[in-house]
Amino acid sequence: MSMLEVDELREYRNKRTVVYTEFLEDYNKLHSKICYGFVEGKDDSSYYRCLINKELPSLYKVCLYPSGNKESVKKTYECFDWRRFSKNRIVFFIDKDLSLLISDNNIINDKNVYITEKYSIENDIVNKDTCEAILRETMGFATTRQESINYILDLFDKAKDDFERAIMPIMANIIFWKRNNISPANYNNIKVKDIIKVDNGKVHLLKNREELINLIYTQSGVDISKYSNIETRKIEQEIADIYTDITRGKYLSIFFILFCNSIYNDRDWLNIKKTHTGTTLGEGDMMRIVAPRCRLSDTLKSFIQNTLLQYVQHVNN
Template identity: 30%
Template sequence: MSMLDVHAAALQTINEAHHTFLLKYKKIARKVYGFTEGKEDPMFYRSLIEAILPPDWSVELISCGGREKVVGAYQSFDWTEFPKKRICFFLDRDLTNYIPPEIDIADCNVYVTDGYSIENSIVNFGLCERMLIEVFKVDKISGEEQVILERLFNTSLNSYKLSLTPLMSQILHWRQKKVVAPLNNVNLSALFSVEDGQLAVKVGTDDMLRLSANDVGAPSLDAASYRFAEAQFTSDGNCHEYTRGKYLLWFLSAFLASVHENSSKFCSKIQVTPKMNVTVGSKNLMIYAAPRARCPQTLRSFINDNYIDFIESGVHAISASG
């Protein structure tokens, strides 16, 4: 039997992501391992994790393609054979505060994001400011102008989260009814714009529900159903922390572009729009945002309690010498 046959047979008996892990795993390498949900999650988590690991260590992250597959990967492990603190699992909280998952895991080596996803913890003015300076070349802002810009960013971001309540309520309804709705297809630019750093809401609630439903090919909520869904969504006092993370990235991209295009209004020392060396938009924003994001405290503690504890325990050194 060829190696390809062996791998094909293995895929039928174990989780695919776990199989990928077995191909990549090196017992004596200076590596730790992790499983994430989305295909773009490793980009964020790798930058955040490797900033904390010792310089000669790295993390190998495997994208599973959804919460259920991450859970499946966890359940595929024989934990008598692998050190738990070396192999971690990263889950989005998503809307699980409202809809508990059918299958879930809770263990010391399982991290659940504070908000909807990891993006909710990193989209803030600190990241915005770094990107303005380092990517968009808006780097001559005075201290006073920085304070004004930070206030504008926070006000617009909070207004954006609040204005997304109808859409998030409808998404909650779709999830509860198990309606297939590809949420990446929502055209946020038809619903919002950012002009001179200020959020503009283009449509009312009814149109927001209708347009977003058309975008994803799902039924729009009628008035009574919407009132019920909105009451459910807003029943959690932290509901706006469960705004979909990728929608926050759209806002960050729009805000950055708005400030860059009108940089002379925000910075008295800028007369001409700064030239950028790269083209940045909502589709490739993560490439530039990930290495500039600050690690959430809960994730930092999780990394220290697992990866760092494993490294400092000397288990790896014992395995290598053994």
């Protein structure tokens, strides 16, 4: 082996990610009924595994590797020599986040990479179908009349839109921070419960605009002197037609839990009859209880059909 070849081999080994190394230890060409995938976080892994395995035939399964973040997923993708591996068998899942508005170097465009339709997987989970499933299967409204459930689902649509509109100033400021490289900006620390409450299936704001701005800058650790009313209002206008696509999924999850719990707690006022034993949701229940009850989105279904199920068809032939 020449020195050049040695250097190239060393460079290749050095760029391997931890999860890629774990994959190589697990990967077995002969064990053909296992598919592989790489996701950003542990929550993503449980969400995608549940949905994918429902689509795969009996005896097939997917093995998913949480990579930590989108950048790590991309680095792992770049480790692969696609002359050796099948893109239909090995897939990747990343969140779109704010890439509609901000350049994202970690977006991967390839046939075996699934990018969420909206900000993140939570945006796919939070919808009327999931709401009804939670009400019926976990909260005790199993045989409640459909007319009553439909009334609640109408409340849900209105409350969700009210919430997404209410936090447009928050999303505008997050975009402003990112575009201007303002840090630290720990927007994961923003507490939705400090901004809204949900009673009787309706969203009530707890802060006016000035109070909201002060709150998010304090909770995110951003110097309030960085705030620009002019620039952030321009961004609000920019996102006016796409606000449902760029609402941060973690915030939307908290709204969903607050809404469902309000229906459970305020059922007498709403005149909704509970027919079975049920319980409320906690913040940690989004992936454990809620996600397994959501429906597969059309885009994810199509992705699975065009990759993993193509691989299954190839093996079976």
